[in-house]
Amino acid sequence: MSNKLHFAHTWQVHYTSEETFNLDSVQFKELMKVLDINCFYDDDEFADDMECMVDDWKSALERLRNYPYIPEDDCDAIEKALAMLTPKPSVQELNEYLTRIYTNSDTEDGYIHISFF
DSSP: OOOOOOOOSOOOOOOOOOOSSOOOHHHHHHHHHHTTOOEEESSSTTOSEEEEEHHHHHHHHHHHHTTTSSOHHHHHHHHHHHHHSSSOOOHHHHHHHHHHHHHTSOOTTSEEEEEOO
């Protein structure tokens, strides 16, 4: 018995916009670094498309939920992340922002797919 080639005949992407903070792709990538969320870029560091690891995203959400009961280094990183955003949000607002992106994303492949356009 041989394997047969299968392929998708329709590929649809549904984009949802999240405009709580006025971030460009470079600022968003820096936010991900500060929150220890590993992201991979299509072409290079300056690409507008990225895939962020779901497990890292969930870990960041957990740290935000448990703020300020987490290690001081994590609190400092979160404060650095908050200072990057305009308007500067509270920890709860940042958590809500990232939670909305997480809950509205297709994470079946282990990544959250982000595009800026």
